[in-house]
Amino acid sequence: MSLKHGLLGLLNYESMTGYDLDKEFKQTLAYFWQAKASQIYRELDTMEQNGWLTSKRVIQEEKPNKRVYSITEKGKQELLNWLSAYDPVKNSTPFKSAFLMRIFFGGEISKEKTLDLFQALREETVTHVQEMEKIMALFNESDPNIISKPNIVKYWKLTAMSGEMLSRTQLEWIDKSIALLEEYND
Amino acid sequence: MSLKHGLLGLLNYESMTGYDLDKEFKQTLAYFWQAKASQIYRELDTMEQNGWLTSKRVIQEEKPNKRVYSITEKGKQELLNWLSAYDPVKNSTPFKSAFLMRIFFGGEISKEKTLDLFQALREETVTHVQEMEKIMALFNESDPNIISKPNIVKYWKLTAMSGEMLSRTQLEWIDKSIALLEEYND
DNA sequence: ATTTCATATTCAACAAGTTCAATATAATAT
DNA sequence: ATATTATATTGAACTTGTTGAATATGAAAT
Numbered sequence: 146m147s148l149k150h151g152l153l154g155l156l157n158y159e160s161m162t163g164y165d166l167d168k169e170f171k172q173t174l175a176y177f178w179q180a181k182a183s184q185i186y187r188e189l190d191t192m193e194q195n196g197w198l199t200s201k202r203v204i205q206e207e208k209p210n211k212r213v214y215s216i217t218e219k220g221k222q223e224l225l226n227w228l229s230a231y232d233p234v235k236n237s238t239p240f241k242s243a244f245l246m247r248i249f250f251g252g253e254i255s256k257e258k259t260l261d262l263f264q265a266l267r268e269e270t271v272t273h274v275q276e277m278e279k280i281m282a283l284f285n286e287s288d289p290n291i292i293s294k295p296n297i298v299k300y301w302k303l304t305a306m307s308g309e310m311l312s313r314t315q316l317e318w319i320d321k322s323i324a325l326l327e328e329y330n331d
Numbered sequence: 332m333s334l335k336h337g338l339l340g341l342l343n344y345e346s347m348t349g350y351d352l353d354k355e356f357k358q359t360l361a362y363f364w365q366a367k368a369s370q371i372y373r374e375l376d377t378m379e380q381n382g383w384l385t386s387k388r389v390i391q392e393e394k395p396n397k398r399v400y401s402i403t404e405k406g407k408q409e410l411l412n413w414l415s416a417y418d419p420v421k422n423s424t425p426f427k428s429a430f431l432m433r434i435f436f437g438g439e440i441s442k443e444k445t446l447d448l449f450q451a452l453r454e455e456t457v458t459h460v461q462e463m464e465k466i467m468a469l470f471n472e473s474d475p476n477i478i479s480k481p482n483i484v485k486y487w488k489l490t491a492m493s494g495e496m497l498s499r500t501q502l503e504w505i506d507k508s509i510a511l512l513e514e515y516n517d
Numbered sequence: 518a519t520t521t522c523a524t525a526t527t528c529a530a531c532a533a534g535t536t537c538a539a540t541a542t543a544a545t546a547t
Numbered sequence: 548a549t550a551t552t553a554t555a556t557t558g559a560a561c562t563t564g565t566t567g568a569a570t571a572t573g574a575a576a577t
Contacts, residue, residue: 147429148563154436164525177431184564186526209525209572228433229444233455238429243333243422245363245490247414250340252483258415259486269419297438299515300445304431307504314500318493329485334533350555370534372556395542395555 146227147238148180148188153197153216153224160215163189173301176280176308189214197223248322260326267319270312277308332413333424334366334374339383339402339410346401349375359487362466362494375400383409434508446512453505456498463494 155161155169166189167182180188192198197220200212216224230236244266251259284301341347341355352375353368366374378384383406386398402410416422430452437445470487 146563147427147432150429150436151432154432154439157436157439162525164523174432174435177426177428177435179425179427179564181565182525183527183566187528188563205524205572207573208523209570211525224436225439228436228440229448231430231433231448231451233451236429237455238427239365240363240426241333241365241424242363243424244417245493246333246337246340246360247417248486248493249360249363249490250336250343250410250414251486251489252480253340253343253411254414262415262417265417265419269423294438296515299511300434300437303437303508303511304435306507307428307431307434307501310500310504311497314496315493318496321492322489325485325489329482332533348555350553353555367535368555369536369557373558374533391542391554393543394553395540397555 146236147178148184149192149197150224150227151178151180152185152188152192153220153227156198156214156216157221157224160213162211162213164211166214172283173280176277177304192220195223196220256326256329260323263319263323263326267316267323270316270319274309274312274316277305277312281305281309332422333364334370335378335383336410336413337364337366338371338374338378339406339413342384342400342402343407343410346399348397348399350397352400358469359466362463363490378406381409382406442512442515446509449505449509449512453502453509456502456505460495460498460502463491463498467491467495 151170151174152166155166161169163182163186167180167185170178170180170185189198189200193200193214197217198214199217200214203211203213205211244262247262248259251262281302284298284305337356337360338352341352347355349368349372353366353371356364356366356371375384375386379386379400383403384400385403386400388396389399390396430448433448434445437448467488470484470491
């Protein structure tokens with residue numbers, strides 16, 4: 146359900162095409178939500194049918210024609226309701242990790258193979274920490290890409306802080322795990 | 332893809348029914364993977380068709396009859412391949428959070444409403460930290476429910492450690508965010 | 518000249534996951 | 548007596564998300 150509301154949130158800042166929304170998602174929301182372009186276009190279609198959006202075809206000469214989506218009053222209401230109506234049971238996103246699943250059953254393969262998995266994740270996590278730093282830097286720029294209301298950017302920074310803290314903890318866990326595994330004499 | 336491998340992993344410890352697997356998931360793997368009973372039964376069916384499992388109907392008198400699943404040689408091979416073949420790009424589970432999505436767009440609602448969201452998440456997170464402690468306690472028991480090979484339990488503890496560390500960090504982030512929000516004068 | 522990149526969207530098949538209800542038995546608790 | 552809990556499974560409709568290809572245009576780079 147959140148992809149729809151993420152799109153509503155961005156379109157509430159300003160009208161955009163599916164292509165723009167795809168880019169915005171990759172730039173700013175990618176840390177906590179991802180979607181393929183094909184899914185975004187499909188959702189936009191559904192949302193327009195719901196009356197949350199209207200769209201206009203814009204003819205371009207130097208580039209392919211495009212369809213610009215705008216949020217409606219109904220869409221704004223939907224967004225505001227969703228933003229404040231948090232139900233822990235119904236609305237939380239379940240945490241899933243195929244990596245932890247592999248580690249859970251790590252006793253079935255050699256210690257060396259498990260260490261290889263941890264090393265691969267470590268590299269990925271280091272990259273992720275750097276990406277979070279980039280996002281934080283983007284939010285700290287004086288003139289951010291979408292809009293520059295300082296009040297709005299404050300909230301963006303809270304989410305980036307979550308990403309930074311969690312990825313740093315993830316790295317700590319990896320290093321502790323590697324150290325513990327190396328101690329084991331199996 | 333991981334639900335199938337989680338089921339394989341548990342059936343590799345011992346043969347079980349779908350009902351047992353559902354309970355095991357809730358007890359031990361729930362922190363990093365969740366599945367509805369109906370999905371588990373459907374996956375078991377598919378896995379049997381793949382030749383990863385065999386099943387036997389067991390007639391009971393005091394309880395309803397049941398179907399006990401056992402892992403095959405082919406299933407064991409599939410499990411071992413999956414456990415060591417980690418591809419960061421293809422096999423990592425994307426992190427998604429509807430909560431962070433709400434906070435990202437928090438500038439659209441009042442500070443008070445956002446603080447309410449944080450308080451609700453705080454309570455949930457405190458419960459989650461306690462649940463992780465319970466899981467760790469279960470793994471520390473001398474005679475765990477499924478199997479008591481010490482080598483296996485070591486890996487279980489690594490995953491529980493991840494849960495403990497991440498949920499503690501989550502709590503830290505919530506408290507920092509609440510403090511920051513209360514400072515804001517908007 | 519040709520490839521690659523950026524723009525811009527659509528579609529179809531598939532896989533994964535949720536919701537919810539239905540069915541059935543027996544023990545236990547109020 | 549009645550309700551609840553635990554055992555045990557099935558099925559259908561629906562939503563969500565992935566994969567991958569197809570189409571089209573123009574600019575920039577090699």
